Amino acid sequence: MGSQDIFFMFQAVNEARKAQRLGEVPIGAVLVHQGQVLTRQHNQKEKTQDPTSHAEILCLREASSKLGSWRLVEATLYVTVEPCVMCVGALLQARVGRVVFGCLEPKMGGLRSVYSLNDDHRLHHQFIIEEGLLEDQCQSLMQNFFKLKRQQSCVIEKFKSTLP
Amino acid sequence: MGSQDIFFMFQAVNEARKAQRLGEVPIGAVLVHQGQVLTRQHNQKEKTQDPTSHAEILCLREASSKLGSWRLVEATLYVTVEPCVMCVGALLQARVGRVVFGCLEPKMGGLRSVYSLNDDHRLHHQFIIEEGLLEDQCQSLMQNFFKLKRQQSCVIEKFKSTLP
Numbered sequence: 171m172g173s174q175d176i177f178f179m180f181q182a183v184n185e186a187r188k189a190q191r192l193g194e195v196p197i198g199a200v201l202v203h204q205g206q207v208l209t210r211q212h213n214q215k216e217k218t219q220d221p222t223s224h225a226e227i228l229c230l231r232e233a234s235s236k237l238g239s240w241r242l243v244e245a246t247l248y249v250t251v252e253p254c255v256m257c258v259g260a261l262l263q264a265r266v267g268r269v270v271f272g273c274l275e276p277k278m279g280g281l282r283s284v285y286s287l288n289d290d291h292r293l294h295h296q297f298i299i300e301e302g303l304l305e306d307q308c309q310s311l312m313q314n315f316f317k318l319k320r321q322q323s324c325v326i327e328k329f330k331s332t333l334p
Numbered sequence: 335m336g337s338q339d340i341f342f343m344f345q346a347v348n349e350a351r352k353a354q355r356l357g358e359v360p361i362g363a364v365l366v367h368q369g370q371v372l373t374r375q376h377n378q379k380e381k382t383q384d385p386t387s388h389a390e391i392l393c394l395r396e397a398s399s400k401l402g403s404w405r406l407v408e409a410t411l412y413v414t415v416e417p418c419v420m421c422v423g424a425l426l427q428a429r430v431g432r433v434v435f436g437c438l439e440p441k442m443g444g445l446r447s448v449y450s451l452n453d454d455h456r457l458h459h460q461f462i463i464e465e466g467l468l469e470d471q472c473q474s475l476m477q478n479f480f481k482l483k484r485q486q487s488c489v490i491e492k493f494k495s496t497l498p
Contacts, residue, residue, distance in 0.1 A: 215404055219398055219401075219402055219403050219404045220394075220395055220398050221394055221404040221405075221406070221424060221429075222386065222391055222394060222395060222424050222427065222428075223404075224427075227386055230384075230385055230386060231386060234384050234385055235383070235384065238383055239383050240379055240383045240384060240385040242385070254423060254427070255419060255422070255423035255426070255451060256420055256422075256423025256426070256427055257423070258420075258423075259418060259419035259420025259421070259422075259423050260385060260386050260420045262419070262420070263386065263388075263418070263420055264385035264386075277456075277458065278457065278458075280423070284454075284457065285449075287419060290448075292441075292448050293419065293448065294441065294442075
């Protein structure tokens with residue numbers, strides 16, 4: 171991975187921070203095609219109430235709309251967290267060329283943690299994977315978000331227990 | 335499965351026929367919530383050039399928009415063909431209650447054929463699966479579509495071989 175990769179992943183981290191400020195799971199993604207950024211997205215599941223509004227899916231939809239093609243073979247997707255099963259399926263459907271991600275997603279990850287879908291030759295497409303870029307920053311965002319969520323849940327539970 | 339299931343699956347088959355007429359892979363889906371049809375969709379990948387425009391994803395997006403919630407726990411999705419890995423991932427993300435499908439999809443199927451994602455307790459949700467409803471009709475649509483595609487490819491190859 172080179173300095174260009176770091177540059178694009180920084181933009182994905184910025185997207186993740188936007189998600190965090192909006193109360194969304196802090197995951198950001200950037201889709202680059204022939205060296206140009208086509209789209210930058212972050213998770214919007216709560217805002218849109220659309221179960222498919224993950225940063226990766228939003229990038230694929232926007233990029234294919236801009237290019238007028240569902241085939242994104244020359245695209246690289248930078249995403250702060252290992253994509254889930256749904257998103258890996260979508261990346262395979264779009265024939266994406268390369269995926270660079272920051273930290274692992276132990277509960278739903280479809281590239282390393284729970285499944286290794288990209289290594290399965292039955293699925294008729296494989297992309298290049300690079301992992302661990304800006305890993306600490308990507309992971310900190312996730313850990314802080316879920317720590318805060320747990321603390322908020324505790325406060326709500328304590329408050330409920332005081333009600334008659 | 336009861337007569338209501340057959341009734342809804344007929345509607346999904348009608349959607350698949352619409353896709354066929356438009357030159358799309360003939361897969362249709364209907365999403366039912368508390369006994370009411372919320373949306374009927376068919377594959378639109380070629381028309382929209384969006385790699386995620388499978389009938390199932392379009393149903394989930396439309397239904398969650400109508401209900402104002404990404405959680406579709408009381409929904410049943412009727413789909414003519416076993417969903418692919420991307421679509422099973424999306425059905426799990428949406429916490430769908432039940433999925434009824436017609437025929438198997440041996441190349442990309444994520445419920446039986448290539449993966450059994452719904453049986454994997456690590457993915458934190460399971461829905462009820464019913465399979466084989468109107469199987470012959472669903473399968474015929476797919477087989478005829480791909481047979482025609484192969485014939486068209488043969489004609490094009492023969493034509494190319496006559497060029498100087």
